[in-house]
Amino acid sequence: MSKLGSIGARLHRGEVSYDFIGKRRLWFTISIVLVVVSLAGLFARGLALGIEFKGGVEYQTNVKVTSSTVDDFTAAVKATNAKDLGDPIVTTVNNDKVSIQTRPLSQDDITKVRTAVAKQAGVTVDKVSTQQIGASWGSQIANKAIWALIVFLVLVFLVIWAYFREPKASMAAIIALVHDVTITVGVYALIGFDVTPSTVIGVLTILGYSLYDTVVVFDKVRENTRGITGNNRFTYSDATNLAVNQTIVRSINTTLIALLPVGSILVVGTFVLGTGPLKDLSLALFVGIAVGAYSSIFIAPALLAVFKEREPGMQALRRRVLAKRGGTVTTASGAPVPVAATAGATAVGNEPAARKQDRPKAGTPVASSRPVKSSSGAGRPQPSRKPRSKRGK
Structure with missing residues (x-):
């Protein structure tokens, strides 16, 4: 197995972990800066509307x-x-x-x-x-594009709500989509590419791509957090962070595979053809796919964790978890260290040296005076079973 494949497998099993959720303030700051720059470019320079829109x-x-x-x-x-x-x-x-x-x-x-x-x-x-x-024809296209975007966002909100039975997941996904569209439009304003019907098609396409990646991460979050309030081992943020680590290799692979052909089309449309729908479409796709991958990893899961941690049940769970940890295990950003779902898992953070020494290695059985409950890949407690030789007939 390649080194990258080995790292991906260890991330999926929870043997190594990066604290994405604990560093959410950093990701939010980066996104705010990108959005502000995009809006500044949009209002200062404006969009270079193609002849289809201005007549x-x-x-x-x-x-x-x-x-x-x-x-x-x-x-x-x-x-x-x-x-x-x-x-x-x-x-x-x-x-x-x-x-x-x-x-x-x-x-x-x-x-x-x-x-x-x-x-x-x-x-x-x-x-x-x-x-x-005529300008009226371009105005009709613009109005239809805006209505298409509104209908798309409403349907996305309802579908995600129905699928996850969680309105907070819908809110996080919609905010991530608006984040992606704003940055993509801002790049168009800063670069000065003409906005044509091909651009509108590209923007609507990247919304679907970004949403697909976000739903995959949210689905893993739902799997990791099922029955989470019945344990005292990890918080909702910890389980969300584990989900991001388990899906990040897949997200990176699919993004790179999508960017390579789109990047080729962008180069051909810009430097070979010089103009036309290929250039307008490929720029929207290239920027949108890259920003959508970023938001599905760093923004949407972090927003979901922030929304869920405000619930009374999750706050009570956090207090129990931190009390069990002694309230000393924190990351450099001040967030609790995620507890990995499998035995011997390592998390990024400032774990005390004494705890590191006492922690058993991966795969080492732990002696206990009471039955030990096994855990799934998501860290959910499971009912223990006695050996077959000791079961009552």
């Missing part, structure tokens, strides 16, 4: 692209002095095509600009294609 006229023609093509066509279009022309957006497609986008123009001005583009390209007017897109 206008697009001209395309074949031409041999040079280093001065963009400047030459920009000057040629401005020289027409068309009314309400504004600043034309000139982009090159590969090495043999140029695209010019302007604001909505009258029919006479459209003809003037088309003639200027044909003259600059050295082709006849009929070789210049034009496409008019």
